[in-house]
Amino acid sequence: MIELDGVEKTFSVRLKRGRLRRERREVRAVDGISFRVEPGELVGYVGPNGAGKSTTVKMLTGILVPSGGRVSVAGLDPARRRVELARRIGVVFGQRVQLWWDLPLRDSFELLRHIYRVPYDRWRANLDRFSEVLELEPFLETPVRQLSLGQRMRGELTAAMLHDPEILFLDEPTIGLDVVAKVRVREFLADVNRERSVTVLLTTHDLADIERLCSRLLIIDHGRVIYDGTIERLIDRYGEERTLVVDLEEPAPPLEVEGARVVRVEGPRQWLRFRRRDMTAAQLTSAVASRAPLVDLTVEEPDIEDVVRRIYAEGAV
Amino acid sequence: MLRLGFELARRGYGRYAAYPGATWAGVFTNTFFGFLIAYTLLAVFEQRDAVGDYDARDAVTYTWLAQGMLMTIYLWGWFEVALRVRSGDVATDLQRPLDFQGYWLAQDLGRAAYHALFRGVPPFVLGALVFDVLVPGNPLVWLAFLASVTLAVVTSFAFRFLFNLAAFWLLDYRGAGVLAMVASTFFSGQIVPIAFFPHWLAVLAWALPFAAMVQAPIEIWLGHAEGLELLGLIALQAFWAGALLLVGRAVLAAGMRKLVIQGG
Amino acid sequence: MVETFAIYRRIVASRIRSQLQYRLSFALTVAGNVLLTSLDFAAILVLFGQVDALGKWTVEEVALLYGISCVSFALTDIAVGQLDQLPRMIREGEFDQILVRPLGSLLQVVSADLALRHLGRLLQGLIILGVALTHVDVDWTPGRAAMPLVAIVAGVAIFAGIWVAFSAIAFWLIDSQEVSNAFTYGGSFTAQYPVNIFGRWLRRLVIFVIPLAFVSYFPALYVLDKPDQLGLPSALQFASPAVAVAVAAAAWVVWTTAVRRYRSVGS
Numbered sequence: 001m002i003e004l005d006g007v008e009k010t011f012s013v014r015l016k017r018g019r020l021r022r023e024r025r026e027v028r029a030v031d032g033i034s035f036r037v038e039p040g041e042l043v044g045y046v047g048p049n050g051a052g053k054s055t056t057v058k059m060l061t062g063i064l065v066p067s068g069g070r071v072s073v074a075g076l077d078p079a080r081r082r083v084e085l086a087r088r089i090g091v092v093f094g095q096r097v098q099l100w101w102d103l104p105l106r107d108s109f110e111l112l113r114h115i116y117r118v119p120y121d122r123w124r125a126n127l128d129r130f131s132e133v134l135e136l137e138p139f140l141e142t143p144v145r146q147l148s149l150g151q152r153m154r155g156e157l158t159a160a161m162l163h164d165p166e167i168l169f170l171d172e173p174t175i176g177l178d179v180v181a182k183v184r185v186r187e188f189l190a191d192v193n194r195e196r197s198v199t200v201l202l203t204t205h206d207l208a209d210i211e212r213l214c215s216r217l218l219i220i221d222h223g224r225v226i227y228d229g230t231i232e233r234l235i236d237r238y239g240e241e242r243t244l245v246v247d248l249e250e251p252a253p254p255l256e257v258e259g260a261r262v263v264r265v266e267g268p269r270q271w272l273r274f275r276r277r278d279m280t281a282a283q284l285t286s287a288v289a290s291r292a293p294l295v296d297l298t299v300e301e302p303d304i305e306d307v308v309r310r311i312y313a314e315g316a317v
Numbered sequence: 318m319l320r321l322g323f324e325l326a327r328r329g330y331g332r333y334a335a336y337p338g339a340t341w342a343g344v345f346t347n348t349f350f351g352f353l354i355a356y357t358l359l360a361v362f363e364q365r366d367a368v369g370d371y372d373a374r375d376a377v378t379y380t381w382l383a384q385g386m387l388m389t390i391y392l393w394g395w396f397e398v399a400l401r402v403r404s405g406d407v408a409t410d411l412q413r414p415l416d417f418q419g420y421w422l423a424q425d426l427g428r429a430a431y432h433a434l435f436r437g438v439p440p441f442v443l444g445a446l447v448f449d450v451l452v453p454g455n456p457l458v459w460l461a462f463l464a465s466v467t468l469a470v471v472t473s474f475a476f477r478f479l480f481n482l483a484a485f486w487l488l489d490y491r492g493a494g495v496l497a498m499v500a501s502t503f504f505s506g507q508i509v510p511i512a513f514f515p516h517w518l519a520v521l522a523w524a525l526p527f528a529a530m531v532q533a534p535i536e537i538w539l540g541h542a543e544g545l546e547l548l549g550l551i552a553l554q555a556f557w558a559g560a561l562l563l564v565g566r567a568v569l570a571a572g573m574r575k576l577v578i579q580g581g
Numbered sequence: 582m583v584e585t586f587a588i589y590r591r592i593v594a595s596r597i598r599s600q601l602q603y604r605l606s607f608a609l610t611v612a613g614n615v616l617l618t619s620l621d622f623a624a625i626l627v628l629f630g631q632v633d634a635l636g637k638w639t640v641e642e643v644a645l646l647y648g649i650s651c652v653s654f655a656l657t658d659i660a661v662g663q664l665d666q667l668p669r670m671i672r673e674g675e676f677d678q679i680l681v682r683p684l685g686s687l688l689q690v691v692s693a694d695l696a697l698r699h700l701g702r703l704l705q706g707l708i709i710l711g712v713a714l715t716h717v718d719v720d721w722t723p724g725r726a727a728m729p730l731v732a733i734v735a736g737v738a739i740f741a742g743i744w745v746a747f748s749a750i751a752f753w754l755i756d757s758q759e760v761s762n763a764f765t766y767g768g769s770f771t772a773q774y775p776v777n778i779f780g781r782w783l784r785r786l787v788i789f790v791i792p793l794a795f796v797s798y799f800p801a802l803y804v805l806d807k808p809d810q811l812g813l814p815s816a817l818q819f820a821s822p823a824v825a826v827a828v829a830a831a832a833w834v835v836w837t838t839a840v841r842r843y844r845s846v847g848s
Contacts, residue, residue, distance in 0.1 A: 010779075064847055103595050114591070339756040350767060422609070508621075515627070
C-alpha cells in the first residue's frame with residue numbers, strides 16, 4: 001500500500017558566508033529510505049526534528065517530488081498522479097488548518113463533499129457517524145476560527161475521513177491537546193483503523209500516541225530509517241536496562257552489588273540499574289537484602305521514551 | 318534622553334533594513350510608477366509650456382521626488398500602534414517610563430532615514446538617468462530640503478499616530494480610515510502636483526495638513542519657494558507637525574482613560 | 582468542471598453572507614472603495630483642467646480608456662485578486678494543504694476568498710464608462726458598439742494572465758508581492774492612458790511584452806475611428822481576443838512550471 005524504495009531528497013541550500021558571498025550546500029534531507037506498509041497497518045513514524053519525517057510525508061502525499069528512488073502509494077506515483085491519489089488519501093497536519101477559517105464547520109464539510117465528489121448518502125452517513133463519535137454537534141455551526149484546538153482537531157479528523165480514504169497521513173495530530181482530547185483522538189484513530197481498515201501513518205513526537213496505537217514503529221534519523229519493527233522488540237533489544245528502586249531501613253552509602261550500579265541516592269532510597277540479561281530483579285533484590293535491611297522496593301521498566309531518547313542520542317541502533 | 322532617542326531610531330532603521338528584498342522590490346514599483354506618471358505629466362506640457370510655476374522639467378522632477386517621498390513619509394499602511402491597542406499590549410507599553418508618542422516617533426525617524434536612503438534615492442537616480450531633472454545647486458536649498466523632509470516625516474507620523482489611536486474606540490479602525498486615506502493621498506499631491514489643481518481645490522489642499530507632507534519639500538527643492546516664502550513653508554510644516562502631535566497626545570490621554578475605566 | 586463552479590459558488594455565497602452580516606460596515610467599505618478608486622479619475626480631470634488633450638486624446642476619449650480599464654480590472658480583481666495571498670499561503674504552509682486536495686492548485690488559490698469591496702471599483706468604472714460612451718463623438722455601428730464589451734472580456738483575460746504569471750514569482754522570491762503589484766495595479770493604471778504618451782521603451786513593453794495596450798488602447802482606436810499616432814497596422818485593433826488567449830496560455834504555462842518547481846525544491 002505504501003512503498004518506498006531507496007528514496008532520496010536533496011535540497012540545495014544557499015548560505016551566507018560573510019557579507020556578499022553565497023555558498024551552495026546540498027542537504028540530504030532523506031538519504032535512502034525503504035519500507036513497506038501493508039493495508040490496514042497503523043504505523044508510527046518517529047524521529048528527532050530535522051530527521052526527514054515531514055519531507056518523507058510530503059513525498060508520500062505528492063507535495064514534494066523525490067530526488068531519487070521510487071515511491072508508490074495506493075499503487076500510484078504521488079509525484080505524477082497527485083490529483084488521483086489525493087482522492088484516496090486523507091491528510092491531517094497538526095499545526096496547520098485545512099478547514100476554511102471563516103466558515104462554519106459544517107460549510108467546510110459541504111465544500112469537501114464537492115471537492116472530493118463524495119456521493120451525498122455516503123457523505124451524510126460518514127458525517128453523522130463521526131459527528132456522533134467525536135461529539136461535533138455542539139459546534140458544527142461555529143466558524144472554525146472560533147473553535148478551541150481540541151474542537152478544531154476533531155473537525156480536521158472528520159474532514160480527512162469524509163471521503164473514505166484508504167490511507168490516512170497524520171502529522172502531529174495530538175500536539176497541544178489536553179489529556180482528554182488526546183484520548184479522544186487516539187480512540188478515533190484506533191476505531192477508524194480497526195473498523196474501516198484504513199491504513200494509518202502517524203508522525204508524532206508524542207510517544208504515548210505510539211504506545212497506545214501503533215503495532216509498528218519506524219524511527220528515522222538523519223534521513224535514514226534506523227529502526228523498523230514492533231515496540232516490544234524495540235524495548236526488548238534496546239531497553240535492556242531496568243531499575244530497582246529500594247527503600248532501605250536507614251540511609252546507607254551506595255550499595256555495592258556485582259552486576260548493578262547505583263545511579264541515584266536520596267536518603268534511604270537508592271536506584272540500582274541492572275541489565276536484563278545479567279540478572280533478574282529477584283536475584284538483585286536478594287543481593288541487596290543481604291547487604292542491608294529492605295523496607296520496600298519497586299522495579300522500573302524502560303519505556304519507549306527512554307529507549308528512543310537513547311537512540312536519538314546515540315544515533316544508531 | 319537624546320541618547321535613548323538615537324537608540325530607538327537605530328532600532329527603527331534596523332527593523333526595515335533587515336528586509337532588503339522587500340526594499341528592492343519596492344524600488345522597482347516606485348520606479349515603474351514614476352515612469353508612468355512622468356510620461357503622463359509630460360503629455361500636459363506638449364500643449365503648454367508651463368502650469369503655474371511648473372515647467373516640464375519641474376513636473377518630471379516632481380514625479381521622481383514624490384515617488385521617493387512615498388515610502389519615506391509612509392503616509393498609509395502603518396498600523397503598529399493600532400495593533401498593540403487591539404491586542405491589549407498597549408497597557409504594558411503605557412506603564413513603561415517612556416513617552417509613548419516619543420517612543421514611536423523616534424523609531425519612525427530611524428525608519429524614515431532608511432527608506433529615504435534606500436527607497437527614496439534609487440528611483441530618483443534611475444529617473445534622472447532617463448529624464449531631465451532639476452537638481453538644486455545651492456547648498457542652502459539642500460539644507461532646507463532636508464529640514465523640510467524631516468518635518469514632513471514628523472507630520473506624517475503624527476497623522477498616522479492619530480489614526481492608529483482610533484483603535485481604542487473602533488473595531489474596524491482600518492475601514493474608518495479609508496476616507497482619510499483618500500483625502501491624504503489626493504491632497505498631499507502624490508498623484509498630481511497641487512500646482513495643477515484648479516484654484517479652489519489648491520486652496521483647499523494647502524489648508525489641509527497633507528500638503529505639508531509631500532508638496533512642501535518638493536516646492537523647496539524646485540526652488541519655487543525662496544527667502545520668506547521658504548521660511549513660511551517650513552513654518553507651516555512645523556505648525557502642522559506640532560498641532561497633530563499635540564492632538565495625538567490629547568487623544569492618547571483619552572484613550573488611556575478609557576482603558577483604565579474598562580480595565581483593559 | 583461542474584464541481585469547480587459548485588465550489589466557487591459556495592465559497593462566494595458564504596463570503597457574501599459573512600460580509601453582508603455587517604451591512605453598514607460593508608456599505609461603508611464599498612463606498613470607501615469607490616472613493617479611493619475614483620482618485621485616479623480625479624487626477625485625470627485635474628490634468629484636463631489645464632489642457633484640452635493628452636497626446637491628442639480628449640477627456641471623453643481618455644474616459645473611455647479609463648472606463649474599459651477599470652471595469653476589466655475590477656472584474657479581474659474580484660475573480661483572481663486572491664492571488665495576492667499566495668506569498669502568505671506558501672509561507673504558512675497553506676499551499677501544501679492545497680496540494681493535498683484533488684483539485685487544481687490555481688483554482689484553489691483564487692477561490693480561497695472573495696473580497697466584495699472591489700465592487701466599488703467596478704461601480705465607478707461602469708459609471709465613467711457609461712458617461713464616456715454617451716459623450717464620445719462616434720459614428721456608432723454594431724461593430725463599434727460591441728467592441729467595448731469585447732475589450733472588457735479580453736481585458737479580464739489579459740489582466741488575469743498578468744496577475745497569475747507575476748504571482749507565480751512568489752514560488753521563487755520571498756518578496757514578490759511588490760513586483761506583482763507593479764504590473765497588476767500598475768498595469769491597470771497604464772491602461773487608463775493612451776499609449777502614445779509613453780516613451781518608446783514603455784510603449785514597446787505594453788504592446789509587445791506585457792500587452793496592456795490591447796485592453797483599452799487598440800479597442801478604443803477602433804471605437805473612436807481614431808488614427809493611430811504610432812502608425813501601427815489597424816489589424817491590431819481587432820487582436821485583443823487573440824492576445825487574451827495567448828496571455829492566458831502563457832500564464833498557465835508559467836503557473837504550472839512554477840508549481841512543478843515548488844514540488845521539486847520545496848519552500
